[in-house]
Amino acid sequence: MKSTATFLTILAAATALSASVNAAELRMSWWGGGSRHEATQAALKICGEKYGHTINPEFTGWKGYLEKLTTQLAGGTEADIMQVNWPWLPLFSFKGDGFADLNSFKDTIDLSQWTDAQLDAATMNGKLNGLPLATTGRVFMFNKTVFDKAGLDLPKDWSELIADAAVIQEKLGEDSYPLEVTEDNPVLIIMLIATQRTGKDMIDPATNRMAWSLEELTDAVKFYGNLVDKNVTRSWKSWASEGNIKLYESPKWSDGKIAGSYEWDSTYFKYADPLEGKGELVPVSMLKVDGAVTEGVYRKPSMVFSISKRSENQKAAAEILNCLLTEKEGIEALGATRGLPASKIAAQTLMDAGVVRPELVSANKIVMAGTGPTVSPFNEHPRIRESFKDAIEMYAYGEFSAEEAADEIIYNVNDILEKYDQ
Template sequence: MKRTILAGLMAATSLTAANAADLRMSWWGGDSRHLATQEALKYCGDKLGHTVSPEFTGWTGHQEKITTQLAGGTEADIMQINWPWLPLFTPTGEGFADLNDFSDIIDLSQWTDAELATSTVNGHLQGLPLSITGRVPFFNQTTFEKAGLDLPKTWDDMDKAGITFKEKLGEDYFPYEASSPTQSGLDIRLLITAYLTQKTGKTMIEPDTLEFNYSKEELVDGLNLYKKFVEDGVVIPWPKVAAGGNLVLNENPEWANGHIAGTYAWDSTYFKIGDVLEEGQVLTASTIPLAEGATNDGVYRKPSMLFSISKNSDNQDAAAEVVNCLLNDEGAIDILGTTRGIPASKKALEQLEAGDQIAPEQMKAHQIILAATGPTISPYFEHPQISQAIGDPLEEFAYDQIDAETAADDILYNVEDVLDRIRN
């Protein structure tokens, strides 16, 4: 009997040793993510019998690093990938391993079909969404109450708030922050896109066909909304923001003291932008203001990032085991917490909620995003060439160098030129 048990133990040990793999995993982030991920990799590695070497950096330069590694076939076995990078790294769905092939190892049932579809290219699952994020309005409730106003429910409410702020609070008060010139005017593009998506029921770039969905007339309508917001004091004009040094919101004293009372930000940034407010200022998440006749909320919702597996890895099964452990194992879930946002994995979300590991304010913003409606967006919206194609005419328009009709013509021409080159 003892010999039988000993033989079984020896066989099990031999099997573990034979299946043990030396893996690499790369990611970007801050110190809290770095520390938690290294601890989780140690936990999963010990549990599975694998060794996982960490490779981590800050955000700056990480895309360039991954680009170089993928070009040379030297990438890590497991990679944290930014969702907008999918068109760059896997335009045909063959840049990374197809995670559908590991459904016997990774519990894909923890994600909805819609969530998996966001990272599926030509039928190939190119990564697992780590969290679903989106843009949500955050308002300084204290400033709105000071002006005697409820939080805006429509874009018309927002416009009227700009006028009321000037009358009751002063010329240096603004109900919304959507004129940041960073990233080719991304905040303004998101404002216009939300408005047009609500009115037309169409997203800007069709995910499947890469067609640009907005007509010249629709673009002119969106551009004029932004212009009206500038004229009525809803948002600070682009030139004035640029002259002030292009301060990011959480470093802007006008935000901290409540003179800027609203923004359209990622739901995960609640504490980043909320903790800097002066004492007595209350920040709250709100639903997206609606256009007259809106067909949907116009939500901008996407995976914040993905875990992908290298198609060149010699140990793809082992890498899949580690990915499943990181995202679906109770021990790893506790270690990682919300270091990559509120988890998309149902098991992880339920576990963190049950353990009160998600702040109510953060959860409120997240639930608004999940409940909001709108067509599926394309990762090409954040493609660098698309950003520039829209951002350049938008900047000229914001500086009154061209009118709305000319800006719309230029946007259509520029974007179609980029999309034609991508499609071909």
Template sequence: MNIDSWFSRLLGYPRLFLTLVMAVVLTGSVLTWSLPRTGGDDNITVLRFAWWGGAARHQATLKAIALFEERNPGVKVKAEYMGFTGYLERTTTQIAGRAEPDLMQINWAWMAMFSKRGTGFANLDDYAHLIKLKQFDPADVDMGRVNGKLNALTASYTARVMLWNESAYKRLGLPLPKTWDELFATGEAFRKLKGENAYPLDGELYDMILLSQAYVHQKYGTPYIDPAQPRVAMSEAAALEWVRTYKRLIGEHVATPLPLRASLGGAEKPTEQQPDWVVGNWAGNYTWDSLIGLRESTLDKDQKLVLGDFPTLPGAVTSGMFGRPTIMYAVSRHSKHPEMAVRLMDFLLTDPEAGRIMGKTRGIPAVASQRAVLEADKVLPELELRANAQIRAQRQAGRVPMPSPLFEHARMQKFMREVFETVAYGKASDEEAAKRLVDDGNALLHRIK
């Protein structure tokens, strides 16, 4: 049959022709179409699901999606995935145009950007009957609330831990530091025993900002930003000590200086890509427990990482440990199929087989049922399990207070980095930097909110 005769026959069936013309209708953020079949029409629901990550996360998530589709005939999930670079910009544009995906992977801090009053995403409390919320720790559920509305659920929880290259310390005959005093003393010991290019601790600028804040949080009982309201919680005296603690880490040869890191291929070059880390010249790292695998991946075979004690001042009521959700899922408030989007979210977060497929590509799962599967399959590295247990013990003891999401707001991050860069390069006095952290910090928080 040639194309002309085929088209003529097609025109003889006006109902079929109209169905084909209207086959695809794009409304909001959901793509839905009906295909004529013998014996009736089958409705196919297409959900858009967006996330960022690397190849391992992409492959595992696609396999989990295939299982969800298999269990839910008539549902197709359109995967929209990419690397982290550009993801926030794309999501911002989509939300502004009310064209965001039905289900979105988001950072915890983004709730403060997209849902200031708790109405930026679908309220998951309205779909609680579709979610196995009892499998979550109540504290984890509360991390997704904004103004009392459940905006998102966390896939995992992460916090900062101390990692030490045990082999490097043993070769120098030094004990692993357990207290702040021992940590500061180790800087001069490294310089004396191994030279100017050896440091007991490496970290990017943000790592050292957080470690310095931990010391001040323990001493003064408050973090930089009030967790309950948009204001700087530190006094100017506390902010001054924050600046001076950072300078002490650098000045006493404890941590790699910012100018040095900048000269070695970029100030934000990851620790595992630093040659001095690989061979053990830089022998420690203050980092997220979810990054332990990366830090280990490049070490020479004769180097061994261990989990260290978190240094704590005597009498401190908080550990100062900085923790937050690793990754969260939120449902679009414009979704035409919110219930199915919630079902997909619940499947990814709580289903044991989904957990087995995705492994720890989004961190060690927050839900115990998925974590138990991975532990039984022995796919969780021992060091990561120990770090996870250390963090959970601190949280259960109430020693890891929830930080303000505004602390990781993009504009606040830029501001803090700028202030500490002026300190790192000697372009501001300690007092000037502290005053900026309080006065300019409060002004910025007011503008953000």
């Protein structure tokens, strides 16, 4: 009996020593608001205790985070685990070597919880540079109450929507429109139409250049112009004359004068809340043009968790990420502070617990079910988006023809992308 007790004592000591030897001290950085900060710190404490690691949190607001991360990565002082905005991946890791390749930790991280498409979206040059936290996408949302008043069903394709515009103006007034195409939406609608007609994303992954021909992009620009001409949407000039206010802040939206928009599924309640008691906002399947070869869904990771390529404790960091995103304790602690999780088990866990509201789930299902090519992070490169928008604004004000706008966009996009050839 004494020898058994002695053996157990030695075994316990050996186990404790092993845990101590494997323990790591990590740093993790992210941006967000108060609720995200609190939930993430709680999750890190739980996961750290589970695996015997200590994780020091480094959190800020959105403003200044990119500059801070840029400085840290340039100087080699970044945290072991980083929250990274998805469009930044090519800025920091165009060749895939800016972060650790998480494929190396497939025995530690349950990668089966993400679809191949989700992992592909976070892969640079064949290397998995981050784990998608949430998959978001653009979806059409319509105020069903407005369509009911006009005696119309919700549109199922672009032809129906264009025809609905005349009916809505006749029955509800000349200042009523079925769709808002302002802010970034002129760019995104043009991209949607070009993708539906060609089956191609804006950026050709093989050449890292504009994928659409001048004729293809010109036709998509003309489609946007036709929406304005047919009173499907207000003109850019009309929107600007009112101060370029956000749609969800506009009385025209809350009063039902504008009955639809094309927005991120994750922002559903931002647009639904102003309609409370006055309208019912319904997300619908992608509207397609005649002859579309794909729905052209714009689907992307909202952000990713990456591991530093310089971290001396990459395995420990992988254990923490797996806990946060695929294990019950971490999932419940993290909650929905970064949207509906991309991880299947995390999403199901939160839905079963009633943490995620059903309207958001419905909108996300449309995005996830949609067909379309993988979207390049370069689509949201700040200079690319700005130059695209500037050209369309010139077109909207009559300074460019559709072909001139398309030519300007193609030239500027390729010029920006050329810088990444080296």
